[in-house]
Amino acid sequence: MNIYLVYTALGFYLVSTFIYALSLALNKTFLEKPGYYSIATGFVVHFASVVARYFEAGYTPITNIYESLSFLSLCIAGFFIYIRRIYRVHMIGCIIAPLVSLVVIMSLNFPYEIKPLVPALRSVWLPIHTILSFIGNSIFIVGFIVSLLYLVVEKEIKKKRSFFFSEKFPSLSTLDRINYRCMSLGFPFLTAGIITGSIWAGFAWGSYWKWDPKETWSLITWIVYAILFHNRLALGWRGKRTAYMMILGFLLIVFTFLGVNFLLKGSHTYI
Amino acid sequence: MKRQAIGIIGLNHNTAPLEIREKLYIKEGSIPELLAKIKREGINEAVVISTCNRTEIYYCGDDNDEMVRKVRRVLADAVAAKDDWFDRYMYIFTDEEAFRHLFLVASGLDSMVIGEPEIFGQVKEAYRIAASARTTGFFLNKTFHKSFNVAKRIRSETRIGYNPLSISSMAVELARRIFGNLDGKKILVVGAGEMCETALKYFQKEGLSDIFITNRTYQKAHKLADEIIGEARPFEALFELLTVVDVVLTSTGSDAPLIGLDMLHMAMKKRKNRPLFFIDIAVPRDVDPAVNDMDNVYLYDIDDLKELSQRHLSNRVKESEKAHVIIEEEATKFSDLLEKIDINPLIGHIMATADSIRSGEIKKTMARLANKDPELADTIDAMTRSIVNKLVHPYLALLKDNQDPAVFDTLKKLFQFEDDDENEMDSGDERV
Numbered sequence: 001m002n003i004y005l006v007y008t009a010l011g012f013y014l015v016s017t018f019i020y021a022l023s024l025a026l027n028k029t030f031l032e033k034p035g036y037y038s039i040a041t042g043f044v045v046h047f048a049s050v051v052a053r054y055f056e057a058g059y060t061p062i063t064n065i066y067e068s069l070s071f072l073s074l075c076i077a078g079f080f081i082y083i084r085r086i087y088r089v090h091m092i093g094c095i096i097a098p099l100v101s102l103v104v105i106m107s108l109n110f111p112y113e114i115k116p117l118v119p120a121l122r123s124v125w126l127p128i129h130t131i132l133s134f135i136g137n138s139i140f141i142v143g144f145i146v147s148l149l150y151l152v153v154e155k156e157i158k159k160k161r162s163f164f165f166s167e168k169f170p171s172l173s174t175l176d177r178i179n180y181r182c183m184s185l186g187f188p189f190l191t192a193g194i195i196t197g198s199i200w201a202g203f204a205w206g207s208y209w210k211w212d213p214k215e216t217w218s219l220i221t222w223i224v225y226a227i228l229f230h231n232r233l234a235l236g237w238r239g240k241r242t243a244y245m246m247i248l249g250f251l252l253i254v255f256t257f258l259g260v261n262f263l264l265k266g267s268h269t270y271i
Numbered sequence: 272m273k274r275q276a277i278g279i280i281g282l283n284h285n286t287a288p289l290e291i292r293e294k295l296y297i298k299e300g301s302i303p304e305l306l307a308k309i310k311r312e313g314i315n316e317a318v319v320i321s322t323c324n325r326t327e328i329y330y331c332g333d334d335n336d337e338m339v340r341k342v343r344r345v346l347a348d349a350v351a352a353k354d355d356w357f358d359r360y361m362y363i364f365t366d367e368e369a370f371r372h373l374f375l376v377a378s379g380l381d382s383m384v385i386g387e388p389e390i391f392g393q394v395k396e397a398y399r400i401a402a403s404a405r406t407t408g409f410f411l412n413k414t415f416h417k418s419f420n421v422a423k424r425i426r427s428e429t430r431i432g433y434n435p436l437s438i439s440s441m442a443v444e445l446a447r448r449i450f451g452n453l454d455g456k457k458i459l460v461v462g463a464g465e466m467c468e469t470a471l472k473y474f475q476k477e478g479l480s481d482i483f484i485t486n487r488t489y490q491k492a493h494k495l496a497d498e499i500i501g502e503a504r505p506f507e508a509l510f511e512l513l514t515v516v517d518v519v520l521t522s523t524g525s526d527a528p529l530i531g532l533d534m535l536h537m538a539m540k541k542r543k544n545r546p547l548f549f550i551d552i553a554v555p556r557d558v559d560p561a562v563n564d565m566d567n568v569y570l571y572d573i574d575d576l577k578e579l580s581q582r583h584l585s586n587r588v589k590e591s592e593k594a595h596v597i598i599e600e601e602a603t604k605f606s607d608l609l610e611k612i613d614i615n616p617l618i619g620h621i622m623a624t625a626d627s628i629r630s631g632e633i634k635k636t637m638a639r640l641a642n643k644d645p646e647l648a649d650t651i652d653a654m655t656r657s658i659v660n661k662l663v664h665p666y667l668a669l670l671k672d673n674q675d676p677a678v679f680d681t682l683k684k685l686f687q688f689e690d691d692d693e694n695e696m697d698s699g700d701e702r703v
Binding site: 153157158160163166167170171172173174235236237238239240241 | 445449542543545
């Protein structure tokens with residue numbers, strides 16, 4: 001059941017991608033709205049699929065690669081909707097919609113059959129830790145995209161030659177504000193994710209912190225974002241520097257999320 | 272009086288980069304001096320137009336090649352121009368080409384932003400300066416007055432001047448890409464010239480409501496501030512202002528940049544790197560071009576804005592074609608007219624008067640005529656021309672043969688020949 005809902009959601013995401021691409025190609029801003037509604041519908045259906053899977057499996061479905069990627073794309077779509085409503089920015093969906101579609105397609109390449117939960121994950125901390133961490137990660141992914149956009153638009157305005165992106169995408173100040181919003185929302189989630197993980201580790205492994213690679217790398221990521229956060233508030237870091245730091249932070253997140261599992265062996269190899 | 276050659280030496284934004292234009296820019300205050308030097312070289316008529324986009328010297332005299340050499344020498348002395356600049360960046364036009372060019376300039380067709388109205392005022396001002404320096408005579412008077420007419424005609428008959436994509440609107444568009452919504456953004460204007468006034472009115476309309484104006488001469492800033500609801504600030508407060516505003520428009524006559532890297536580094540630190548957008552429409556530039564490389568600082572100078580305006584050009588091509596047709600027509604007509612006033616201005620005037628009556632009547636007749644056969648029109652045209660010539664001929668013959676001032680005065684009264692402008696004629700003895 002849940003998997004059909006995922007396919008339906010993917011359908012909406014793809015439609016949204018198509019509409020956004022069309023709006024970009026034809027330079028028609030009125031197409032942005034249907035694109036947005038389409039991704040929003042996809043989000044609702046996708047969310048329903050997670051709920052359905054929760055009831056079918058009997059546990060929070062963020063336990064393997066398929067479930068993780070699927071949940072991550074759900075969070076990205078959700079956070080995009082949030083940003084879109086607050087800043088009334090338009091064309092960012094041109095990037096988010098294909099990204100979300102892509103992550104869902106990727107997730108479907110991994111085994112998605114429901115299996116009994118491994119004993120190590122049977123804990124009340126599973127939903128708390130994973131949901132907080134994934135929301136944090138998805139916010140930083142959106143921040144990463146906004147940062148890339150910022151750099152592209154900034155370069156255009158400085159070089160003064162082509163204005164393809166700056167004509168279509170939000171202004172530099174808006175992008176910077178969204179970036180700041182991503183930073184200030186993502187950071188507490190990341191922090192909470194690490195703390196709850198540590199508490200869970202305290203119960204499960206008997207030690208709150210044992211320098212497991214995943215722990216180490218998430219701490220490094222946390223420090224990078226903490227520096228960025230501090231510099232923004234204390235030193236007035238804006239624009240390009242913030243964007244570069246957000247990109248660095250994102251690369252660390254990707255490494256912590258995937259790289260650690262594939263490259264380094266640790267206790268945190270459930271997904 | 273013999274028909275004389277009219278020529279231009281000049282450069283504009285199409286032929287020379289900003290760096291060169293900056294060096295060849297001649298300040299309004301130095302123009303009379305330059306004109307005097309040209310006159311000392313034996314060239315009796317000259318006008319100097321110098322704006323941020325062009326420096327052009329119009330001259331008129333007997334021997335064109337000789338004049339080109341002389342004007343080049345004077346200009347090279349005045350601005351320390353290198354010899355190869357003349358070949359690389361400058362154009363020389365003579366006679367019909369020259370006044371066609373002037374017509375284009377005055378109508379804004381040669382401007383960076385096609386159809387912009389400011390240049391018309393600048394050409395008028397350049398002419399006024401030359402007239403009061405007494406370096407304009409019969410030919411340049413006629414030519415410049417004609418150019419004003421042509422510019423007015425183009426404005427009324429084409430839409431080239433409509434919806435002017437002025438520098439201001441491009442600046443606002445760029446500001447939107449940097450700041451998004453402009454409501455409540457603060458703007459600082461350095462300089463209090465006419466350009467600033469036009470730009471400010473536009474900015475105000477677009478929501479930039481907090482306006483600060485500063486200028487070396489505080490009174491000027493104050494006056495402009497009163498006119499457009501802004502705050503005048505002393506020039507010494509420039510640094511403080513840079514720490515609070517979002518957009519800075521500079522347009523002063525300063526020779527050296529007013530805003531450099533060091534000053535801006537300090538200002539950016541103080542404003543916690545909030546973005547700052549400079550629009551520098553001054554030539555020479557007021558803001559050091561290197562500041563564009565600083566984070567969160569954006570600088571557009573007059574050449575950058577030109578690039579942008581080119582992009583919007585395509586939809587104006589049609590109107591611009593129409594305008595060029597008018598210019599062509601007027602240039603040919605004017606050329607014919609000059610041929611006729613070979614001997615003296617009164618003769619030219621008599622012929623022009625007669626011809627304008629003739630063409631007015633032809634127009635009326637042609638409008639009433641049911642048969643619009645071009646052959647018929649040609650015949651009528653030729654016939655009226657010969658009638659007019661025969662009627663006018665005795666007067667002209669009298670003038671040519673007779674140097675008696677009484678004859679001159681009588682004919683002058685008869686054909687209502689008088690100066691349009693008290694400065695227009697160089698001296699009385701040149702008339703006959």
